[in-house]
Amino acid sequence: MIPRAEVPSTLAAGSADGEATSPADDALHAELLARLSEPEVQLLGADILVLSPTPTAPTDQGNRKRIYAVCKELQRRGARIHFVFYPQEWWFDFLPDDLVREMASQWDSFHLLPATRHTYTKPEGADYHIDEWWDDSIRDYLQWLFKRNRFDAFIVNYAYMSKAFEYAPANTLKILDTHDKFTGRRQLLADNGIAPEFFYTTADQEAIALNRAQLVWAIKDEEAEFYRSISNTPCITMPHIEPETRVARVRQPKDEGKLVIGMLGSGNVINVNNARAFVKAAMPIIARRGAPIVIRFVGAMCRRLPDLEGMDGVELLGPVDTTDEFYRDVDLVIVPLAFSTGLKIKAVEAFATGMPLVAMGHALEGIPTRHPWHQCQTMEEVAEVCCDVAFDRAQLDGLTESTTSTYALVRAQAKVAFDDTLHRLTHYPTVVMTVDRSFFELDSPYREHVFQTVNLMRHLSQVVLYFDQPLPANQNALFEAFHGMSTHCKVAVAPGLEAPKGRSLGLSSVQASLKDVLAAYGRATLWVTRLCAEMLHLPKQPARLPLFVRLDILRMFQPSVLGGDAVAKLTAQFQEVTLIDCHPLAPPVKAAEHARVVNVPFWRWRPWLLNNDDGPHRVLLLARDDQVELADVLADALDRFHPDWAPAQVVVGDLAQAGPTSMGVYARARLHAGTMLGRFGLLRPLPIAVLDLTGDAPDFEVFRETLRRAQVPVIQPPQGVDSLEPPTLWQLADFVMSLGRNLASFTAQAQKDEKSRYGGDAGWNYIWKSVSVKNVLW
Known part of the structure; x- marks a missing residue:
């Protein structure tokens, strides 16, 4: 055997020991590899x-x-x-x-x-x-x-x-x-x-x-x-990572007896100049040592190396369809780059294939290499190492093992970087709002309420609207409902519920259970405007996930859930619970002891559905079920004393809750019952005044608040007017007759009241602070 040239001690040690690392490096590498076993x-x-x-x-x-x-x-x-x-x-x-x-x-x-x-x-x-x-x-x-x-x-x-x-x-x-x-x-x-x-x-x-x-x-x-x-x-x-694709060496007859070392590179000038410099440095060393080596260049850089064409011991194969063609045709990959920028993608790719590799230290900056032959200082050193391997092919085994361990470290580096980045995404403050299907109804006050809530939340977080009811099959209904929400909202749909086949929802969507949606975000808030069945079977939620429940909305859409244990079961699963109602005198709801109740208006600002206020003068009367007869008499009086006004209308409680005495009079044209949201059609056009006979009853608060937002006077009749006895009738007559001449002062007072009640968004400021404290932006 021709004696080897003098090689630096670190490289010589590498050929004998395989790898040379410090204890600090070993500890760092062990920590990195441990991260591979952690969930992504x-x-x-x-x-x-x-x-x-x-x-x-x-x-x-x-x-x-x-x-x-x-x-x-x-x-x-x-x-x-x-x-x-x-x-x-x-x-x-x-x-x-x-x-x-x-x-x-x-x-x-x-x-x-x-x-x-x-x-x-x-x-x-x-x-x-x-x-x-x-x-x-x-x-x-x-x-x-x-x-x-x-x-x-x-x-x-x-x-x-x-x-x-x-x-x-x-x-x-x-x-x-x-x-x-x-x-x-x-x-x-x-x-x-x-x-x-x-x-x-x-x-x-x-x-x-x-x-x-x-x-x-x-x-x-x-x-x-x-x-x-x-x-x-x-x-x-964020290092580059290639999928692991092991490539087996396929030797050609022309390669027998030779060590084929190969470099793969694009046609940029840095690759070209380094390849030319390596040939100039390596060929004399290979000739002096008589090493059976062929240098094989592959890739677009070959087109810019015409001066090497035909040189003995050098092959220019040009571009290949797949990089596998290169790796299976070489015994040893070389990366002889004395200068460059960025990370060497070709080096990472070589590690992913399991190929043995020799490189200059600069070429592998950013890659956690463990073998000293990955840290050659000059092109001459690369050539000397290649000559050593040509005379002792067993050293390829150690280099291959080092490739495997290095690739594992690169994978770990990339995993850590991706986890770090995606952690920032999954921990972006997110409000998950459960939404009722009434969201898709035209001119729905509920949809307007959702819009207003989203417009508050979007300044603090992204919003995910969660639906557990079938979506409309009509594409136009979907687009209209989500119009204007696509830049700050997403939609999650419960499993088993699909959007129209082949059609878009109009904004980003995903199909997942509520449990999975909550688990997907590290800093989530659950905002309930619909109590989904799945909520009652959620596991105990972490402390970072606060719960907000709009009881006033549940009272409109799901009144039965407020009378049972559903809210108690829901709130027991969360450590921080806020129950929201729009009226301080609303009936209590059975809930977990640690739940706090706050009063927040239904609206953040005047809803758009009140913008049409042109129409005949008309008065509405709010009445409990036991006040239907009284309201009817008062409406008759209004029609008699103010014939130039439109007929008065009476708004009463839900038909299902009406007593047997009042059931018979519901057929009268002026009487309106049904759900609270269904009554909003009475507000177009806006009435000139509302007579509230209920004594500020909580059941009418959303309707009452809506009127006040529109600066419509909500007038309480004289105290004690609760019967149809003659003295009361005379009081009512006086009150009705004076209503017309006092309407201007009532309206002026209503304008002041609206500003004092809602000018500072009372209640919503509390929500803003509560949510923003929990979910601070990056």
């Missing part, structure tokens, strides 16, 4: 918008593989990927339809933007300004998208596209995937005799890009440290 953070139908100037088909370049791998991992964890492609690489020259169709099939939705300018132009100064490659067509499309959709996160690829963040709403997590550090890149290339190419800028300009984001992904630790030095935006290392 999963997403429940999260919608993630991705902006990329780079295509994801074909995946024949490192940056394309990186973007594709990140998006596929997010999909695997439950997200929907909405891919916005700005064809910077293809621009106007050509737009391959087959690749566009392939990209459209990869993602949940695909958006192709127009390129209205050429971006690969020379900088205005020595370096590019951060927005010098920006195209306003991106702005226009993003503004359109964000007005119509709710996205949980927005991932922008490359710092020079970061202006896109300016058009994303506050409730979308803005993630910048940097790929490469562009600061100092021009000087790096110049120092290695390469003319500037692609994008390069200065630290102050790159900091602008980082500051626009809420989370920065660096592709390796070294770049993360730099980003933290120029910006306060949180930055984590």
